Amino acid sequence: MSVILASSSPRRKELLSKSVKEFDIMPADIDETVQVGEEPLAYVERMAKEKAMCLIKDKPKDIVIGCDTTVVLGNEIMGKPKNDEDAYRMLEKLSDTTHQVLTSVYINTEQGVFQKTETVDVVFYPLEEEDINCYIETKEHQDKAGAYGIQGQGALFVKEISGDYYSIVGFPIGYVNQVMKKVL
Numbered sequence: 610m611s612v613i614l615a616s617s618s619p620r621r622k623e624l625l626s627k628s629v630k631e632f633d634i635m636p637a638d639i640d641e642t643v644q645v646g647e648e649p650l651a652y653v654e655r656m657a658k659e660k661a662m663c664l665i666k667d668k669p670k671d672i673v674i675g676c677d678t679t680v681v682l683g684n685e686i687m688g689k690p691k692n693d694e695d696a697y698r699m700l701e702k703l704s705d706t707t708h709q710v711l712t713s714v715y716i717n718t719e720q721g722v723f724q725k726t727e728t729v730d731v732v733f734y735p736l737e738e739e740d741i742n743c744y745i746e747t748k749e750h751q752d753k754a755g756a757y758g759i760q761g762q763g764a765l766f767v768k769e770i771s772g773d774y775y776s777i778v779g780f781p782i783g784y785v786n787q788v789m790k791k792v793l
């Protein structure tokens with residue numbers, strides 16, 4: 610039996626390695642389109658499950674972990690920006706307001722499924738045009754939901770968070786570790 614992380618994210622790999630010594634990485638290739646009328650919570654939970662399900666078919670005896678993170682402002686789901694203009698648009702909207710970061714982790718094991726979804730409130734300071742343009746030049750936004758990374762230069766935008774920091778980064782390692790202690 611192996612542990613498989615269904616992810617291409619270097620952050621998820623680094624965080625899982627704090628809890629599990631040996632695991633395989635098999636990125637899941639799924640369609641991440643939001644369905645018509647789909648609520649953010651349902652969306653992020655479906656994505657985490659689908660990433661894991663992709664691999665479960667071939668590896669039913671293994672522990673498979675799928676995870677998804679999305680930024681939500683009001684009812685708008687902000688995934689990864691398509692380009693720099695899209696990133697600018699997202700950061701302009703996130704300026705001087707509170708958004709939610711939703712992260713769902715889906716862990717399939719022989720003992721059953723463990724799924725948890727965290728919602729973290731994040732408050733941003735007002736961002737000036739120059740702040741956003743300088744940030745976009747760093748390219749840090751490119752692979753991140755909501756076009757920022759709290760673990761990098763995006764930290765400068767953050768006034769306050771309420772909830773699990775590691776869920777913002779994309780992987781609720783404390784919870785995953787609790788599950789690993791039960792199933793490994």
Ligand SMILES: Cc1cn([C@H]2C[C@H](O)[C@@H](COP(=O)(O)OP(=O)(O)OP(=O)(O)O)O2)c(=O)[nH]c1=O
Pocket residue numbers: 615616617618620621636637660676677678679680689710752753754755757758759760763777778779
């Ligand atoms: C808000 C925020 C998001 N992110 C990241 C976490 C996720 O990796 C990414 C959201 O995209 P996801 O689709 O959740 O994940 P991914 O495409 O990076 O990896 P996978 O192969 O597992 O699907 O945004 C940060 O790293 N820091 C932040 O502050």
